Amino acid sequence: MAGSEIKLSFISKQKRGADLKGKVIVITSGKGGVGKTTTTASLGAAIASLGKTVAVVDMDIGLRNLDVVMGLENRIVYNVVDLAHGRCQVKQAAIRDRRIEGLFLIPASQSDNKNALNTDDMARLTKKLREEFDYILIDCPAGIEQGFENSVTGADEAIVVCTPEVSAVRDADRIIGLLYARSITPKLIVNRIVPYMVVNGDMLSHKDVEDVLSVELIGLVEMDDRVIAATNTGSYIIDDKTSKAGQAYTRIAKRILGDLTVPIKEPIYDQKGLWGKITSKLGIKK
Amino acid sequence: MAEKSVTIKGVGDGFRLILDKSISKKNLFDEVSQTLIPLSHLIKGAHIYIDSESEDYEFTEELFPFLKDKFFVESVKPFKNHKTIKAELKQRVRTREVERGWKNSKSEVLMITGRVRSGQKIDASKHLIIYGDVNPGAEVIAGGDIIILGALCGTAIAGQKKDNKSVIFALDFRPSQIQINDVVGVGGAKKSIKLPEIAFLNSLGELEITSYLDQNPFSKLPWPEVR
16 A cells, blocks of 8 residues: 555656756747847746746857847846856856746847857756746747857757848748758747738738748737837836837737647738727727 | 562561552552562462551452462562551550550659748758748759749749749748749749649740749649540
């Protein structure tokens, strides 16, 4: 009787251990400047706000940006290269964001380049980070060379960020092919959608992007000028509750956490001009 | 010296009797007898093949009873020269192909399903069939034809190397670039509707693209041929 009880508790402890291990999500795109860093920072903040411990890791070694976008650049002592080479502990390298409980940043180094790390270093690093955090978001640099190779090592899932532009779609397609080759199934965020341009035919619709890339859509983010202001001041767009982009990132975070009832909102073009808005407010119909 | 209007040559298992055009019916028997009498001992029991330049086969029928009675020949048949034999063989072979020829032949085809993404390259030694789309930035190369049962948005290179007869077909034909043998075609303006089109080299060696449903270049072939 007692022996079987001990056996049961041993099994459940192991299972709990496996569940407690963190999930590594790499955020990539191929093309530069489509919003990977902004997405990583915003999703990290949103997931932490929903109660999880999150580490965002900047893998753009030599051209670090995630620290600036999060407003934590003054507090960097150790970086990801130090951590990967064992020169410091996780607690020393991970900068705790005092504004959001559970959010940590592991910054890149500014003086090295992407050859400072290799895939073995990354495999060990992700293993270490899994034990400390619920979610590890890796901000992948642009390109398909060593930086990309390092970032996808040890990743469980991938999010591909793509803007509705022909060149971005071309590069995202390449990246998706490379991710499938590593048995990682990517999900798609279409970023910086400008609804009136889509209606006028000047911009691809998100459906065009989805048709070519043919991967599961996880979110649509509308173009929002306030994102630029937020990244420049080191604040989070999700804190601005009226921002459409911030709302989109919060919905995406919920979906990442497994809540599939959250709908994907399509950015629509509100065609009413000033007079139209007034009449609609007064309840006068045309 | 007057030209002989009847000449005799040995052929195969008998003799070939060459009749000149100038022979009239009246003189036929006289002229033939004149030539054959000195050889009557050889002709006895032989096969005679009539090679008539006037292509009047009546000669054969008339000569048969005459030659049989007078010279005791075994048979009289029309002479089949090299050309006629070849033509008859071709006739026989053609009917065979229409009915069964394709059964014993194989086409070398690489068949692929799925989406070909940007940066990926598919290379087939002969024909290539893809159930799926070819994304812009992708390359599909074949030694023979390329058939895409989907959208072609990338680059398709057919007929490698030195095959002018290869074609490129897609259900939604909007490539960025195509090539058949060494003739390159640049993709045109974007279309709003999805059209099945086929690209091939015409008689002038130029790339031609036609709507497959309206102007199928293969619809003129009368019977099935192995590709």
